[in-house]
Every structure is written in structure tokens, then in C-alpha cells.
Amino acid sequence: MVRVAVTQTTWTGDKESMLDKHEQFVRDAAGQGAEAISFQELFYGPYFGITQDKKYYAFAEAADGPIVQRFQSLAKELGIVTILPIYEEQMQGVYYNSAVVVDADGTNLGTYRKNHIPHVANFWEKFYFRPGNLGWPVFDTAIGRIGVSICYDRHFPEGWRMLGLAGAEIVFNPNASKPGLSNRLWELEQTAAAGANQYFVAVSNRVGREDNEYGDEAVDFYGSSYFADPQGNYVGDIASRTDEEILIRDLDLSLVREARDNFQFYRDRRPDTYGTITAP
Numbered sequence: 001m002v003r004v005a006v007t008q009t010t011w012t013g014d015k016e017s018m019l020d021k022h023e024q025f026v027r028d029a030a031g032q033g034a035e036a037i038s039f040q041e042l043f044y045g046p047y048f049g050i051t052q053d054k055k056y057y058a059f060a061e062a063a064d065g066p067i068v069q070r071f072q073s074l075a076k077e078l079g080i081v082t083i084l085p086i087y088e089e090q091m092q093g094v095y096y097n098s099a100v101v102v103d104a105d106g107t108n109l110g111t112y113r114k115n116h117i118p119h120v121a122n123f124w125e126k127f128y129f130r131p132g133n134l135g136w137p138v139f140d141t142a143i144g145r146i147g148v149s150i151c152y153d154r155h156f157p158e159g160w161r162m163l164g165l166a167g168a169e170i171v172f173n174p175n176a177s178k179p180g181l182s183n184r185l186w187e188l189e190q191t192a193a194a195g196a197n198q199y200f201v202a203v204s205n206r207v208g209r210e211d212n213e214y215g216d217e218a219v220d221f222y223g224s225s226y227f228a229d230p231q232g233n234y235v236g237d238i239a240s241r242t243d244e245e246i247l248i249r250d251l252d253l254s255l256v257r258e259a260r261d262n263f264q265f266y267r268d269r270r271p272d273t274y275g276t277i278t279a280p
Contacts, residue, residue: 002143005029005037009244010208011046018044030078038083038172046213047176052127060089076106085174104142112148136162144169151175164197175205178219195232198259230259
């Protein structure tokens with residue numbers, strides 16, 4: 001049994017206050033016994049995909065830069081696994097939408113880079129990010145084997161299955177999702193992925209309207225963070241659609257084996273018949 005937290009909040013208007021807010025989230029979650037925590041997509045800034053403006057490149061930093069180092073120290077102090085969705089600068093002019101995984105002893109275990117990059121109205125991400133080039137890594141942590149899938153990745157079932165084949169027990173899915181075409185998919189995709197791949201999914205989303213940054217162009221992120229178990233059921237209630245929240249749930253990892261013993265999806269796979277999926 002592991003206790004895991006996800007958070008949802010609104011852009012405050014400046015990076016430093018966002019960092020302070022998220023440090024307090026970690027302290028509060030750890031104070032309630034959480035052994036792991038994940039933040040929302042691009043957690044310390046606005047969701048700048050709303051516009052195409054090169055000034056937001058300044059939010060990028062290295063995957064071992066000052067922000068990650070700050071939360072490494074905090075993770076070590078509190079003994080909590082931390083998933084940090086950051087704007088990563090690999091080198092000047094090369095940027096990724098990434099998540100750094102920090103173990104409970106403060107070790108930087110590595111990075112996942114978002115593989116699927118949207119480019120539609122209010123989500124102009126190809127202006128900011130290259131597609132990920134690190135595959136679908138799974139990390140051995142103090143709470144078990146975990147993977148990451150970021151926002152738009154959730155629409156592609158192949159990534160979820162790759163994480164399952166690599167042995168993930170919990171997949172963290174940080175988001176910046178707003179009302180529109182994705183509403184029904186929000187209810188379906190992560191729960192279906194949890195059930196189809198027989199692991200837990202921990203879903204975090206931004207919440208509220210970032211009109212302090214974008215005025216009339218701002219959108220309303222709908223929060224609704226949640227956890228799904230290896231049979232596709234919600235674990236407890238869904239978080240608020242409108243308010244900041246730390247959502248904490250106890251996850252029984254023995255349910256992963258139980259689900260896989262009950263439904264032999266991995267045994268009965270037929271990869272020899274799936275060639276079209278990977279055809280260019």
C-alpha cells in the first residue's frame with residue numbers, strides 16, 4: 001500500500017510564487033503521509049501554449065537545473081518521490097515538455113519527454129517543444145515502478161501499453177486540459193488505459209482561468225484530477241472542477257497482480273498481428 005498525491009492549481013502570475021506554492025504542496029502532502037506527489041503539466045508557469053510567443057522560452061531550464069535541484073533537496077528532506085513536469089532546455093533553442101522523476105532520497109532518476117505534441121487552437125505546442133526522444137521510460141522508485149505520460153499523450157493507446165510492457169505499476173499523467181472536445185475523453189481515456197494495461201493511473205490537471213496572463217484569450221482549465229485503479233475504477237472521488245486541491249489516495253499495488261491474474265491481457269496479446277500500428 002502506497003499513499004500518493006496529485007495537485008491542481010491556477011497560475012499565480014509569477015514563477016517564484018508558483019515554486020513556493022508547490023513546495024508547500026509537497027510539505028502538506030508529506031504531512032498527511034504521502035509517499036509520492038505529482039504536479040500539473042508545466043507546473044511553475046502559465047500554460048503558455050495559449051499563444052505563440054518566444055518570451056516564454058525563458059521558462060525553460062535544464063533537467064538538472066535550479067528548480068529540479070530545489071525539489072530534489074525537498075524530496076530528500078521529506079522522503080517523498082516527486083514528479084516534476086517542467087519546461088526542459090536541452091541546449092539553447094532545443095526545448096521539451098518534460099517530467100523529471102526524483103526518488104525519495106533526492107536522486108534524480110531521469111526524465112520523460114512528451115512524445116506527442118499537439119498544434120491546434122490554444123495548444124500551440126509545436127512552437128515551444130520538440131517531440132520527445134527518450135521513449136517510454138519506467139523508473140524504479142521507493143513506491144514501485146512508475147512511468148509518465150503527459151497530457152496529449154493520453155490520446156494514444158500505444159504509449160500506455162509501452163509503459164505496461166516495461167513493468168509500470170503507477171503511471172502519472174500531468175495535464176493542462178480545458179473544456180471542449182476532450183471532456184468525455186477525460187473520463188474515458190485514463191480509466192480505460194488503467195484497465196487495459198492493469199496499473200494505476202494518477203491524473204493531475206491545471207484548474208481555473210489564467211486571465212491574469214492572457215486576459216480574454218484565457219481558457220478555463222477544469223481540474224477534475226483523479227486516480228484510476230488497475231480495473232479502470234476511480235479510486236475515491238474526483239477533485240474539484242474549479243478549485244485548487246491536493247488529492248491524496250492510498251493505492252494497493254497488489255491489485256496490479258490481481259488484475260493481471262484475473263485478465264491475461266499480456267499473455268493473450270498478438271503483436272505479430274499489429275504491424276500496421278507501427279507502419280510509417
